[in-house]
Amino acid sequence: MSETAVRPTSAARAPARRWWSGLFWKCLLSMLIACWVSTGLLSVLGLYLTRIEVRDNMAPPVLERAMRRELQQLGPLPELSTLSRGQCEAMLQALAVRVVGMDTRRWMSSYSFAGGTRDGRIAIRYRDRDGHLCQYPNRPSAPLAQALEEAQHEAATTHNAAPRHNEREGDWISVVALPLADAPGASLTMGQHSGGTIATFMRADSGDLEGLVIYLMVISAMSAVAVATLLTRRIGHAEHVADAWAAGELDARIHDPGRDEFGRLSQRFDRMADALSEVIQVRQALAVAEERNRMARDLHDTAKQRSFALGLQLSVLDHLNERDGGDGRDPRQRALIKAALGLTGQLQRDLADVIQRFSAPTVAEQGLRKALEDTFSHLLGGSEIEWRLLLDGVAERGLSGFPQHAGQLLLIATEAAANSLRHSGARRIEVVLNNSGNRYGWTIQDDGCGFTISEHEATGMGLANMRLRARTLPGGGFRIASSPSGTVVTVSFTLEPAQEVPA
Numbered sequence: 032m033s034e035t036a037v038r039p040t041s042a043a044r045a046p047a048r049r050w051w052s053g054l055f056w057k058c059l060l061s062m063l064i065a066c067w068v069s070t071g072l073l074s075v076l077g078l079y080l081t082r083i084e085v086r087d088n089m090a091p092p093v094l095e096r097a098m099r100r101e102l103q104q105l106g107p108l109p110e111l112s113t114l115s116r117g118q119c120e121a122m123l124q125a126l127a128v129r130v131v132g133m134d135t136r137r138w139m140s141s142y143s144f145a146g147g148t149r150d151g152r153i154a155i156r157y158r159d160r161d162g163h164l165c166q167y168p169n170r171p172s173a174p175l176a177q178a179l180e181e182a183q184h185e186a187a188t189t190h191n192a193a194p195r196h197n198e199r200e201g202d203w204i205s206v207v208a209l210p211l212a213d214a215p216g217a218s219l220t221m222g223q224h225s226g227g228t229i230a231t232f233m234r235a236d237s238g239d240l241e242g243l244v245i246y247l248m249v250i251s252a253m254s255a256v257a258v259a260t261l262l263t264r265r266i267g268h269a270e271h272v273a274d275a276w277a278a279g280e281l282d283a284r285i286h287d288p289g290r291d292e293f294g295r296l297s298q299r300f301d302r303m304a305d306a307l308s309e310v311i312q313v314r315q316a317l318a319v320a321e322e323r324n325r326m327a328r329d330l331h332d333t334a335k336q337r338s339f340a341l342g343l344q345l346s347v348l349d350h351l352n353e354r355d356g357g358d359g360r361d362p363r364q365r366a367l368i369k370a371a372l373g374l375t376g377q378l379q380r381d382l383a384d385v386i387q388r389f390s391a392p393t394v395a396e397q398g399l400r401k402a403l404e405d406t407f408s409h410l411l412g413g414s415e416i417e418w419r420l421l422l423d424g425v426a427e428r429g430l431s432g433f434p435q436h437a438g439q440l441l442l443i444a445t446e447a448a449a450n451s452l453r454h455s456g457a458r459r460i461e462v463v464l465n466n467s468g469n470r471y472g473w474t475i476q477d478d479g480c481g482f483t484i485s486e487h488e489a490t491g492m493g494l495a496n497m498r499l500r501a502r503t504l505p506g507g508g509f510r511i512a513s514s515p516s517g518t519v520v521t522v523s524f525t526l527e528p529a530q531e532v533p534a
Contacts, residue, residue: 056255058254058258059251059252066247066251067247070247082225085223085225086203086225089131090196090205091194091196091205091206091207092194094130094131094205094221094223095192095209097130097131097132098130098207098209098221101130102209105126107211107213107214108157108159108211108214108217108219109122110159110160110161110163111159111161111163111164111165112159112161112163114165119167120165120167120169123165123166123167124167127155127167130155130221131153151168151170151171151175152171152172152175152223152224152225153222153223154167154168154171154176154179154221155221156179156219156220157217157218157219157220158183158187158217158220159214159216159217160215160216160217162216166179171224172224174197174224175206175222175223175224178195178197178204178206178222179206179208179220179222182194182206182207182220182222183208183218186208186210186218186220187216191210192208192209192210193207193208194206194207195207195208202224202225204223204224205222205223206221206222207220207221262293265289265297268287269285269297269300272285276304281307282308283304284301285297285298285300286301309432309433312434312435313434313435315435316434316438341375345368345371345375349368349369352368398431399422399427399431399464400422400427402441403420403441403444407420407448407460410445411448411452414452416451416452416458416459416460417458417459417460418459418460418461418462419459419461419462420462421461421462421463421464422462422463422464423464423465423466425466426464426465426466426471427464429466429471429528430464430471430526433526436504436505436524436526439500439501439503439504440473442500443475443520443522444475446493446496447477447520448460448477449493450518451477451479451518454479455477455479455481457477457478457479457517458478459478460475460476461474461475461477462474462475463476466526469528470523470524470525471523471524471525471526472521472522472523473521473523473524474520474521474522476518476520477518478517479517479518480515481513481514481516481517481518482513482518483513484511484513494511497511497520501522504522504524505525506523507522507523507524508522508523509522510523
């Protein structure tokens with residue numbers, strides 16, 4: 032009995048693919064998102080920590096000391112009436128740069144997002160004795176402008192330094208107003224408004240943001256290329272092998288040498304394919320056994336019964352012929368009846384032998400030892416032939432994972448024992464199984480009278496069948512030796528240890 036399964040082709044199973052569904056584009060998008068999120072979080076964290084450091088470095092006491100130091104080095108400030116507006120702004124810009132240290136390497140590398148005069152977060156204001164006002168930049172932030180005005184008014188009223196530090200909801204303003212001793216009524220006011228961390232990040236230079244975008248694109252693309260190159264080739268090979276499995280080619284294997292997660296998964300799929308192939312072979316062996324049993328039943332119920340009826344009819348005809356004494360009959364009639372009876376008996380014995388072979392138990396059903404015991408019990412029963420099974424335990428366990436090979440050994444042993452029963456006059460038969468490493472040996476030996484091997488190979492199929500079965504085994508070899516002291520049939524083959532599929 033055979034089963035035909037219609038297997039879908041790879042084209043029927045695989046959905047239509049689009050270029051954007053490839054692994055490279057998915058990796059690229061995932062890495063872009065991951066890079067943007069991680070870079071944004073790290074930038075915000077870095078700005079937050081920088082703001083804390085800048086707040087300490089721009090605290091009113093520190094700022095006041097820096098302003099006094101720079102005023103002492105610069106000397107008296109000129110009257111605004113003697114300067115143009117541009118000259119005044121240039122003077123204040125240079126003074127602000129020196130006060131806060133914007134010309135130092137530390138400020139440029141660490142505080143690039145902390146504040147700047149361009150967006151009005153750092154401002155300096157000068158009022159001379161005549162009340163003329165000049166400031167840089169022209170438009171500081173509204174909170175900073177208000178703080179500068181209040182501090183300057185306090186310094187003009189008290190004639191003392193007016194430090195101010197306002198902090199609200201994570202935002203802070205540090206301002207110091209100094210009255211100028213060498214110019215009564217004049218004052219210099221300077222301050223910084225930090226702004227929120229997110230707002231500071233968003234006010235970053237467009238050039239910095241463009242450079243960051245280009246950097247993230249390049250690094251993400253390179254990472255995606257590396258990942259996709261490493262994975263897509265291996266996945267493509269595994270997909271090709273899976274298509275071969277779907278087409279029924281269960282001998283195909285992925286053979287991925289990688290030791291990573293994908294490599295281990297591929298190795299498990301290979302072991303699963305090995306186990307599936309073994310299961311299919313066992314199922315095929317069971318199907319063959321079922322078909323053999325059905326044929327044995329059909330032969331028993333049809334051909335064997337008809338041959339038995341034919342034998343009875345011939346026996347009756349012979350009995351009637353003897354009772355009539357053969358008077359007036361052809362003298363060849365009795366000889367023909369005897370010959371027909373002999374042929375009928377031989378036909379019955381041949382049918383019984385065929386039925387016995389068809390209905391013999393299989394290794395897949397009972398195991399090699401039990402199948403041999405049942406087969407030899409039926410085959411040699413009543414023949415007065417002693418038989419022994421010498422199966423090494425280690426070799427038997429190693430062979431248990433290959434029922435299809437054990438089935439071939441069972442048929443070879445059955446054929447050899449049947450030959451001994453019919454032709455050798457043997458009194459003892461031994462079946463031996465042993466192994467040395469992966470090399471196995473299977474021997475059937477009797478103590479019969481032997482035979483001429485060349486004559487039997489020319490006239491019968493038994494030896495040829497045994498030789499062919501031995502060659503179907505992996506690395507199989509067959510040898511037979513016969514002499515007047517007995518016959519020895521030897522089969523050798525190689526088995527690799529069966530691998531279990533881990534859960």
